[in-house]
Amino acid sequence: MSKLKLAVMISGRGSNLQALIDACAPPGFPAEIILVLSNRPGAKGLDRATEAGIPTKVIDHKNFTDRAAFDAEMTAAMEGAGTDLVCLAGFMRLLSDEFVDHWRDRMINIHPSLLPAFKGLDVQERVLERGARFAGCTVHYVRKEMDTGPIIVQAVVPVLADDTPDDLAARILVREHEIYPLAVRLIAEGRVSIDEKDRAVIAGAVSSEKSVVNPVG
Numbered sequence: 001m002s003k004l005k006l007a008v009m010i011s012g013r014g015s016n017l018q019a020l021i022d023a024c025a026p027p028g029f030p031a032e033i034i035l036v037l038s039n040r041p042g043a044k045g046l047d048r049a050t051e052a053g054i055p056t057k058v059i060d061h062k063n064f065t066d067r068a069a070f071d072a073e074m075t076a077a078m079e080g081a082g083t084d085l086v087c088l089a090g091f092m093r094l095l096s097d098e099f100v101d102h103w104r105d106r107m108i109n110i111h112p113s114l115l116p117a118f119k120g121l122d123v124q125e126r127v128l129e130r131g132a133r134f135a136g137c138t139v140h141y142v143r144k145e146m147d148t149g150p151i152i153v154q155a156v157v158p159v160l161a162d163d164t165p166d167d168l169a170a171r172i173l174v175r176e177h178e179i180y181p182l183a184v185r186l187i188a189e190g191r192v193s194i195d196e197k198d199r200a201v202i203a204g205a206v207s208s209e210k211s212v213v214n215p216v217g
């Protein structure tokens, strides 16, 4: 069985990258990471990849005057490596429409909120400001508008009294590390399709108390 080839795009810490590295380690997992790409030379995630024996490439956005050229270079690197699926994992640059179009239905992202609520940055500050009772994370296909696109898996955590944004982010991160590998596995098993309303539908999905993968269909 040939494995789904993943390219993971990072800008920093890389804890979700690590979760994917760990998930891909058992021989039976249906995906493998073939390339880790960073726009920041010092990203800690690069060390994690090297440690795991995964090829890395730094494409420093500061060396590019226009976004299109930067994005084209990233696409060339990932296509050259034979990428089937791009996993954004804390990649902190906006992507051009051309890039998103090129990788349509072949690029996923993880975001630390229950989308479509709380898109963008400083999510947990805003969750606490608004007094939301539940928070969580979402793995979704990428569309042109930031933090939109078909939802593949979500997990929920409670917001507790006296939570700081960091407390909440840490509680959510634990769940991120569960649902990102789960979403990759579902895609690699060929179980995810997109319906006419641009929703992701998972064949044979069973939701658990830990994560919800198929509210429609």
Ligand code: GRF
Pocket (backbone or CB within 6 Å): 012, 013, 014, 015, 016, 017, 089, 090, 091, 110, 111, 112, 173, 176
């Ligand atoms: C995560 O919270 C992820 O949801 C968001 O950026 C953060 C990346 O963290 N998109 P890490 O680099 O994977 O540790």
